[in-house]
Amino acid sequence: MDDSIILETKSLWKNFGSLSAVAGVDLQFKKRELASVIGPNGAGKTTLFNLITGKLKPSQGAVYFQGKEITGLKPHRIARIGIGRIFQITNLFPELTAYENIRVAVLANLRESKRMLTLDNKLHNVNEETDRIIELIGLADKKDAQCGVLSHGDQRLIEVGVALAIEPHLLLLDEPTGGMGPEETDEMVGFIRDLNEKQDITILLVEHDMSVVFSVSERIVVMHQGTVIADGLSDKIRENEKVKEAYLGEE
Amino acid sequence: MKKRSSTKPHPLYLPTLYWLVMGVIVLLLAPLFLSEFHIVFVTEIYIMGLFALAFNLLFGYTGLLSFGHAAYFALGAYTTGLILIRVTPSIPLAFLVGFATATLAAWIIGFLCVRLDEIYFAMLTLAFGMMIHTVIWQWDSLTGGADGLVGIPRPHFLSIDLSSITAYYYFTLIVVGICAAILWIITRSPFGLTLKSIRENHERVEYLGLNMKRYRLIAFVISGFFSGVAGALFGPFEMAIAPETAFWTKSAEPVFMSLVGGMHIFLAPLAGAGIFMFLKEIISGYTEYWMFPLGAILIILVIFLRGGIIGFIHEKLLAIRGLD
Amino acid sequence: MTFFILASGLTLVFGVLRILNLAHGSLFMLGAYFSYQVTVWLGNFWFAILFAPLICAGIGVILERVLLRSVYNIDVHFQLLLTFGLILVLEDFAKFVWGVAYKTVSEPDLLKGIVPMLGTGYPRYNLFVILVGILVGIAVWLLLAKTRVGKMVRAASSDREMASGSGINVPRLYTLVFAFGAWLAGLAGVMAAPLRSITMDLGGRTIVEAFAVVVIGGLGSIPGALLGSIILGQLNAFGIVYLSRFEMAFMYILMAIVLLIRPRGLIVKEAV
Numbered sequence A: 001m002d003d004s005i006i007l008e009t010k011s012l013w014k015n016f017g018s019l020s021a022v023a024g025v026d027l028q029f030k031k032r033e034l035a036s037v038i039g040p041n042g043a044g045k046t047t048l049f050n051l052i053t054g055k056l057k058p059s060q061g062a063v064y065f066q067g068k069e070i071t072g073l074k075p076h077r078i079a080r081i082g083i084g085r086i087f088q089i090t091n092l093f094p095e096l097t098a099y100e101n102i103r104v105a106v107l108a109n110l111r112e113s114k115r116m117l118t119l120d121n122k123l124h125n126v127n128e129e130t131d132r133i134i135e136l137i138g139l140a141d142k143k144d145a146q147c148g149v150l151s152h153g154d155q156r157l158i159e160v161g162v163a164l165a166i167e168p169h170l171l172l173l174d175e176p177t178g179g180m181g182p183e184e185t186d187e188m189v190g191f192i193r194d195l196n197e198k199q200d201i202t203i204l205l206v207e208h209d210m211s212v213v214f215s216v217s218e219r220i221v222v223m224h225q226g227t228v229i230a231d232g233l234s235d236k237i238r239e240n241e242k243v244k245e246a247y248l249g250e251e
Numbered sequence B: 001m002k003k004r005s006s007t008k009p010h011p012l013y014l015p016t017l018y019w020l021v022m023g024v025i026v027l028l029l030a031p032l033f034l035s036e037f038h039i040v041f042v043t044e045i046y047i048m049g050l051f052a053l054a055f056n057l058l059f060g061y062t063g064l065l066s067f068g069h070a071a072y073f074a075l076g077a078y079t080t081g082l083i084l085i086r087v088t089p090s091i092p093l094a095f096l097v098g099f100a101t102a103t104l105a106a107w108i109i110g111f112l113c114v115r116l117d118e119i120y121f122a123m124l125t126l127a128f129g130m131m132i133h134t135v136i137w138q139w140d141s142l143t144g145g146a147d148g149l150v151g152i153p154r155p156h157f158l159s160i161d162l163s164s165i166t167a168y169y170y171f172t173l174i175v176v177g178i179c180a181a182i183l184w185i186i187t188r189s190p191f192g193l194t195l196k197s198i199r200e201n202h203e204r205v206e207y208l209g210l211n212m213k214r215y216r217l218i219a220f221v222i223s224g225f226f227s228g229v230a231g232a233l234f235g236p237f238e239m240a241i242a243p244e245t246a247f248w249t250k251s252a253e254p255v256f257m258s259l260v261g262g263m264h265i266f267l268a269p270l271a272g273a274g275i276f277m278f279l280k281e282i283i284s285g286y287t288e289y290w291m292f293p294l295g296a297i298l299i300i301l302v303i304f305l306r307g308g309i310i311g312f313i314h315e316k317l318l319a320i321r322g323l324d
Numbered sequence C: 001m002t003f004f005i006l007a008s009g010l011t012l013v014f015g016v017l018r019i020l021n022l023a024h025g026s027l028f029m030l031g032a033y034f035s036y037q038v039t040v041w042l043g044n045f046w047f048a049i050l051f052a053p054l055i056c057a058g059i060g061v062i063l064e065r066v067l068l069r070s071v072y073n074i075d076v077h078f079q080l081l082l083t084f085g086l087i088l089v090l091e092d093f094a095k096f097v098w099g100v101a102y103k104t105v106s107e108p109d110l111l112k113g114i115v116p117m118l119g120t121g122y123p124r125y126n127l128f129v130i131l132v133g134i135l136v137g138i139a140v141w142l143l144l145a146k147t148r149v150g151k152m153v154r155a156a157s158s159d160r161e162m163a164s165g166s167g168i169n170v171p172r173l174y175t176l177v178f179a180f181g182a183w184l185a186g187l188a189g190v191m192a193a194p195l196r197s198i199t200m201d202l203g204g205r206t207i208v209e210a211f212a213v214v215v216i217g218g219l220g221s222i223p224g225a226l227l228g229s230i231i232l233g234q235l236n237a238f239g240i241v242y243l244s245r246f247e248m249a250f251m252y253i254l255m256a257i258v259l260l261i262r263p264r265g266l267i268v269k270e271a272v
Helices: A045-053 A075-080 A098-109 A124-136 A152-165 A182-198 A210-216 A234-239 A241-250 B016-033 B036-061 B070-087 B091-113 B118-138 B165-187 B190-200 B202-206 B212-238 B248-261 B268-286 B291-304 B308-321 C002-017 C024-042 C045-066 C076-098 C124-146 C148-158 C160-165 C170-195 C202-217 C222-242 C244-261
Strands: A005-016 A019-030 A034-038 A060-065 A083-086 A170-174 A202-206 A219-224 A227-233 C114-117 C120-123
Touching: A005 A045, A005 A202, A019 A045, A019 A202, A019 A227, A034 A045, A034 A182, A034 A210, A045 A075, A045 A083, A045 A170, A045 A202, A075 A083, A075 B202, A083 A152, A098 A124, A098 A152, A098 B190, A124 A152, A152 A170, A152 A182, A182 A202, A182 A210, A202 A210, A210 A234, A219 A234, A219 A241, A227 A234, A227 A241, A234 A241, B016 B036, B016 B165, B036 B165, B036 B190, B036 B212, B036 B248, B036 B268, B070 B091, B070 B118, B070 B212, B070 B248, B091 B118, B091 B212, B118 B248, B118 C076, B118 C202, B118 C244, B165 B190, B165 B212, B190 B202, B190 B212, B202 B212, B248 B268, B248 B291, B248 B308, B248 C076, B248 C202, B268 B291, B268 B308, B291 C076, C002 C024, C002 C124, C002 C148, C002 C170, C002 C202, C002 C222, C024 C045, C024 C076, C024 C170, C024 C202, C045 C170, C076 C202, C114 C124, C120 C124, C124 C148, C124 C170, C124 C222, C148 C160, C148 C170, C160 C170, C202 C222, C202 C244, C222 C244
Parallel strands: A034 A202, A034 A219, A083 A170, A170 A202
Antiparallel strands: A005 A019, A005 A060, A219 A227, C114 C120
């Protein structure tokens, strides 16, 4: 297999009874790509993410990560090998502080989660790494706030921070700017670009905000009713007839 | 309320460590001031308090409500008692067997239970707890059945005669103290934080690369172990054990204690144990209908004061300190 | 059969309100006690069958409106703990009203005696209980499947928001369903009263068995409750014959097996 392909899906199907949420998806993503997956509601985008991250088992087909098959592996295995994700609906640890949210992830990444006879704050490498990520997402001044009471935008940033803490090679972002105002969206966009360019992380984005999609990604994959109807550079996609139909048909 | 000047700390403000040290000194000196009845009473609070702390590791920290925890307490109590009566009156041996039995049971049962969530988890722990109760009740050749296990001795330990009430008080205090310290470290450890995150969002934890079920199981086993320790202490304390100790409603006691004290503060369940037993004692003194007020308190706590009494006080204290 | 009636109440409440009411067994206990009281006052068991369940339903209304409403939206653990508190309260209430000594109720003269059947005799009263159980089962099924209220109940149990969106008064429906569940528990208590001695700890004891029935049959499923009580009945009979001392454990073992393999129960039905 081509060394530069980080993620590949082959004939991926997911059926729920008679409904096929994902109906034969073949995709390849190169390392360090920044691609968006778009499509009307119900196109199967989140299901696709769920299949890749192990939340769902495919009815048919296979998923390969860095050349190795990961089809049907449990989510914690998949996270261990370097696929991170954030969810459409904010999915954090509400009563823990922002700092603790990130810290749990760092502990997991540094394989320190099982240590039970050491006081947590004595682990200096963990402290450093957690602080680093908190700085990276710009929440150093809010780190001791319970994350459940922080603003939506801040929570999304923590989500990204948590996903980053496991040092993923591939990051799946499910509507990262969901519910954000224009300023916060710009921040997030800049952040995503930085991750991709400076940290060499391959990023797949599911987005509904078209301005984000076009400003951030070079490549766009369009899904409709479980299949990929278009896949290519953003300009081409803009002009694509099938894409327009799919979206117009939605209205 | 007048705003305090920033140079004068509130009179109640002392670092927690001071409170702790003072508390320990009070506990160590208590037998000098208390009647025998009260010494026994406080000893029982320590034992039930340990049980509550063990339980709360699973409930308050990991978010799992077990309705069958009395089983581990009972197993610790019965096996320790049986060894002391039938094999040899050696505390170390009896205790070790007691701990081991409770832990083994917790491992097996926990392994099966942690795959389920919430109500189903509670139901399954209830089922297993009742299975153990049935075995204890029915295997009367071994356990004495409905009559229970009687005549548990309090032998010598390290050449100290534990049959004296004061001696057993100190023995219990030391054992419980050590266990509480270990549990405290565990809750403050990386593992403890990970448990809290499982409580907050058990699905998400998987996406961090952690096998959530394994962590739940470890918490379950630790909880079972310390419940077994409490049970082991209980046998020689009461010098008799009844099968009711394993009935499911007995499992509700540590729940009650944790709730009354506070689920999210480490020592609160211990305080909850004290409050619970204190209330029970006082209320029983006035009326035979002690379940009614306890039930009513439980209901009120659930509706209005889910952080428990210590939790409530803690919030108020934080508010007071915040005025500095 | 009394277990079927009891269990269907429990499973119905769970199916619609999503609350597992630990105090359901206590309502059963109250039903038994009320049947005793009514029989003492009015001299007639038939009146007990009429009134006792209604009193229980009334209590159910009060409980739902005063207590349960406050906990619908909080963690399910707290809901369980609240209903557990109720067990304590109701048990002492029974102790207060009726004292510690156990009470008995005898079946009405009409139902006394043995009916010769299938080579041996079967107590007439037990046949009556079975008959009532069947009638209740049919009635509940008819209510749920055929009436408007039944349709609303089924709608609310599968999707509360949609139901209230379509104009169904969900809070009132909840009260109604809970009251009906209490009525069923009370009825089960009345039916069971002549068959056993009435004590106030019945609440804590029967609820575990009711759980077993409901879990095995499937939480939320009335046919499941039927299946569960039949299975448990058979299991108890089988156990008593072969493994008399540990037969109680069989119930828990089966409960555990079902929870581990098919947590939704043997009859998987989304709505009631």
